Amino acid sequence: MRAVLVTGCSSGIGLETALAFARRGDRVHACVRNPAGAGELLRRAHAENLTLDVPRLDVTDDASVTAAVAAVQDRHGPVDVLVNNAGIDVTGPVETLPLDRARDLVETNFWGPLRMARAVLPGMRARGSGVVVNVSSLAGRTFAVPHGGFYAASKAALGALSEALHAEVQPFGIRVVCLEPGSFASAIQRRSAAPQPSASDPYAADHAWLARFLARVAEGAADCSEAAGAVVAAADDPGTPLHTVVGKDAEEALQLLTGLSHEQWLPRFLEHAESLAGPRPHRP
Template structure:
C-alpha cells in the first residue's frame, strides 16, 4: 500500500488530492495546519466511505513538521509520495506591502516545502525510491503581474529549488515534479490582500486605487476557474508516471499562457496584459 503525505488538505487542491489518492486505496496522510479546518475533508471522506489520516502539520513550524512526519513514519514506514501543496497568496505593491506579509509568503510557499521534503528524504533514500510533487503555480513560470511580485517570487523560487533537488536525489531513485497549475477554484483565490489588518492597503497607500483595480480583475478571472478535482488528477498522474516532466503546467489556461509567451518580452507582454485587465475591470486608475 502506497503511503502518501499531502500538506494543505483543508480545502482546494489539497482536499481533492487526498480524496483522489484515498479512492485508490492508498494510505493517505492528509495534513492540515488546524484540525478544525478538516471538517469538509472528513465529511467528503465519510460520504464516500474513504479512509484517511488527518495529522496536524504546520509547514511554517519546524517542530510541527518533525513531529508529524516522525509519527507517520513510525507507524507506516517511509513516505512513498510527498505532495507539497500547502500555500498562501497575498497581493500588494513591492514598495508598500508589509514585510511580514511578504515573509509569510516565502515561509509557507518556499520554506514549507523545503522543511517537509527534508523530513521525508532520509526515509526515501534509505528505501531507494520515492516521489516529491511540489505544487507551485503558473505564476512561477510566467511574467509577474502588478501587485503579484511576492507571490510570483515565492513560486519561482520553489521551481528553482525543485530543479536542484531533482538532480540531487535522482541517483537515489527519487523523482521530483513541480506542477504549475493555472486558475483553479480554491480558497486561495479569495484570501485577503496586503495592507492593514483587514487585508486592504492603507488609506494613504499611493497604490491603493491600482491595487483595487487589479483585485477586480483577479476576481473576474477567478469566476472562470477550473475544478480543483482536475488538478488533483494531475497530481496523482505525476506521482504514477515516471515520464512526467519536472516542470508540468496544469490547466488549459496555463498551457495557453505559456504558448502565448513564447518569444515575447516583458515589455511586449505588459501592454497586452493591461489591456486584458481593463477589458474586465475597467480603465486602470491614474496615480
C-alpha cells in the first residue's frame, strides 16, 4: 500500500487518477484547491466504496503546499507517488493577453509542480525510493499554436525541469516521468479562454477563430480515465520513458511533426484548423 498524493482532483484527469489509485488499495490524498468543488470526487468514491482523503492544497501557495505535505507525512510517512496534475489553460495573444492571467498560468503549471516536488523529495531521498509524475501536455512537445503560447511555454518548461530533475534524483532511487497527454475531456478545456478581447484589440477576430477551433477539437476528446490509467502505469513501471505521450491523437501528432520545421508545419496546421473553424481572419 503506497501513499499517493495527487493535485488537481476536483475534475478531469486528477479525479480519475485519484479513483484509479484508490481502487488498488493505495492511500490516496486527492488534493483540491477548493473543497467545495470536490463533490463529484466524493460522490464517485462513495459509490464505489473507496477510501481517500481530500485535503485542501493550493499549488500556488507555499504555506498551503508545506502544510498539506506535512500532514500526509505525519500520518503515513514519506510520499511514495506524487502526481503533479493541477493545471490551468489560458488562451490569448502574446502581445495583449493580460499579464496577470499569464502569470497565474505559469505559477500553476510550472512553479506549482516545482513546489510540490521540493516538498516531497527530502522524504523520498531519506527512504531511497519514490516516483514523481508530472502531467504536462502534448503542447509542451509540439510547435505552439497561435494564442496558445503561454500554455505551451509553461508545459515545455515543465518538461525541461523534469529532465534535469530526473538526472538529479535518479541516484537516490527516485524516478521522474513527464506525461504528455493529447486532448482529453477535462474541465481545463471548458475554462481555458481569457476574457474576450475588446473590439479594438487587433487580435480579437483571430481569438474568436481559435476558440471555434478548440471547441471542435474538444468534441473528439478522449475519456480522462485513459489518461488516469497511463498515470498509474507510469507509477508502476520503472521502464516508463521520461517523456511519455498519452493518447492516440498525441502519438499521431508527433509522428506528423517528424522532420518538419516550424515553417513547414504552420501552413499544415492552419489548413487543418480552417477545416474545423472556417477561414482564419488574417491568414498570412
